Amino acid sequence: MEPAAQQQFVDWFRSAAPYIHAFRGRTFVIAFGGEVVAEGGFLALTRDINLLASLGVRLVLVHGTRPQIDRRLPPGASRYVRGMRVTDEKTLAVVKEENGRLRTEIEALLSMGLANASMADTRLKVAGGNFVVARPSGVVDGVDMLHTGEVRRIDAGALRGRLDAGEVVLISPLGYSPTGEVFNLTYEELATETAIVLGADKLIFLVQEPEPDQQPLRELTVSQVDALPHDAALTTGLTMAAHACGKGVARVHFIGRGTDGALLLELFTHAGVGTMVTQDPLEELRQASIEDVGGILRLIEPLEADGTLVKRGRELLENEIQRFSVLVHDRVIVGCAALYPFEDAQSGELGCLAVHPGHQRTGAGERLLRHVEDRARKLGLRRLFVLTTRAAHWFLERGFDTSSAEQLPPEKKSLYNLQRRSKVLVKALT
Numbered sequence: 001m002e003p004a005a006q007q008q009f010v011d012w013f014r015s016a017a018p019y020i021h022a023f024r025g026r027t028f029v030i031a032f033g034g035e036v037v038a039e040g041g042f043l044a045l046t047r048d049i050n051l052l053a054s055l056g057v058r059l060v061l062v063h064g065t066r067p068q069i070d071r072r073l074p075p076g077a078s079r080y081v082r083g084m085r086v087t088d089e090k091t092l093a094v095v096k097e098e099n100g101r102l103r104t105e106i107e108a109l110l111s112m113g114l115a116n117a118s119m120a121d122t123r124l125k126v127a128g129g130n131f132v133v134a135r136p137s138g139v140v141d142g143v144d145m146l147h148t149g150e151v152r153r154i155d156a157g158a159l160r161g162r163l164d165a166g167e168v169v170l171i172s173p174l175g176y177s178p179t180g181e182v183f184n185l186t187y188e189e190l191a192t193e194t195a196i197v198l199g200a201d202k203l204i205f206l207v208q209e210p211e212p213d214q215q216p217l218r219e220l221t222v223s224q225v226d227a228l229p230h231d232a233a234l235t236t237g238l239t240m241a242a243h244a245c246g247k248g249v250a251r252v253h254f255i256g257r258g259t260d261g262a263l264l265l266e267l268f269t270h271a272g273v274g275t276m277v278t279q280d281p282l283e284e285l286r287q288a289s290i291e292d293v294g295g296i297l298r299l300i301e302p303l304e305a306d307g308t309l310v311k312r313g314r315e316l317l318e319n320e321i322q323r324f325s326v327l328v329h330d331r332v333i334v335g336c337a338a339l340y341p342f343e344d345a346q347s348g349e350l351g352c353l354a355v356h357p358g359h360q361r362t363g364a365g366e367r368l369l370r371h372v373e374d375r376a377r378k379l380g381l382r383r384l385f386v387l388t389t390r391a392a393h394w395f396l397e398r399g400f401d402t403s404s405a406e407q408l409p410p411e412k413k414s415l416y417n418l419q420r421r422s423k424v425l426v427k428a429l430t
Helices: 003-023 040-053 068-074 089-110 156-166 187-198 222-229 229-237 236-245 262-268 290-305 314-323 364-378 392-396
Strands: 029-034 058-063 132-136 149-154 168-171 174-176 182-184 202-207 219-221 251-256 277-278 282-288 324-329 332-342 347-355 383-388 422-426
Touching: 003 262, 029 040, 029 156, 029 174, 029 187, 040 058, 040 089, 040 262, 058 174, 058 187, 058 222, 068 089, 068 222, 068 277, 089 168, 089 174, 149 174, 149 182, 149 187, 149 290, 174 392, 182 383, 187 202, 202 262, 219 222, 219 262, 222 277, 236 251, 236 277, 251 262, 290 314, 290 324, 290 332, 290 347, 314 324, 314 332, 324 364, 332 364, 364 383, 383 392, 392 422
Parallel strands: 029 058, 029 202, 058 168, 132 174, 202 251, 219 277, 347 383
Antiparallel strands: 132 149, 174 182, 251 277, 282 324, 324 332, 332 347, 383 422
């Protein structure tokens, strides 16, 4: 392996390590329509499911069967109300057959020994059962839904027992009543209610990719979903996602089903490739603590290496950690800045302002700057100065004026490094 490829692998593995650590023992519910199997994408997904299971993730898979059922019914026989199929006696017979057939196919693929694959010689244990108690949907918009049902109750204790045994649970979109009736369910509702009763850390939907000209939404909070037009939120599944988050599911993800490895890219890279819905914003701007030292070092090391920032060792950073503020996105430090007060001169130095490349041009730098300015004002400082070799224009555009080393506080002036030839910029704090 070439040195560049070696470093790329090391960098990737290090960046994925926090997620690997965080996901162990967590419960994920992964929901996918019958299209994933019909289009031949489930074999690749099987590899990723094996990988997640090997990392200690507790997995519940919920599948749909719509295209398989539609293929069996005569043209024009399928009728839908609010996205739910009207299930008469003949349709119910097809629903049962196709769910059984598809479930068998999925179990067979999950049981394969994947020769020459990353998870060769592994074999998942797949569990199923009558976990879902259902009730009839009744009459919807004046239409009797017949054998179409809704989730009444899910046996969370039985599901946890199978997960505790190290098994992957596979749930088909069928529910049973206490009187022995069978109801056809939507896999989306079933997956959502399963994630809620389990208190799942993630509910993941594999969906159709957006059109090339559509810009996908990357992150939404429940309040942002509530502010969307109702029809738009309903048709995209965001209403269901907001409901799940409101009931305790930590994250809901929508990932394109047609991209090989999309599940891994969404889960193990910071940027992700899908849309994520959360109860609260993922970003937090706060005072740094000693636990943040490692994350700050990882952030600033590339900038120290190319000379943009002055080098700081771990010991120095630990001693100065109270000077730092950090911008945290989904538990990862993506920005930092420090304030060094010179109270006799009523001045403060803005130092070590850094933003991860993936979060530049998002306003992260401005938020950190405003935060440091607020801290300086609370200390009674009247001006903020910065020494920079490469970002002078960025600061000038944000209210700083050019100055000189002669105007620095005496303590800082004595430490000015003539070899770096840093530009000095000053901003009055009002």
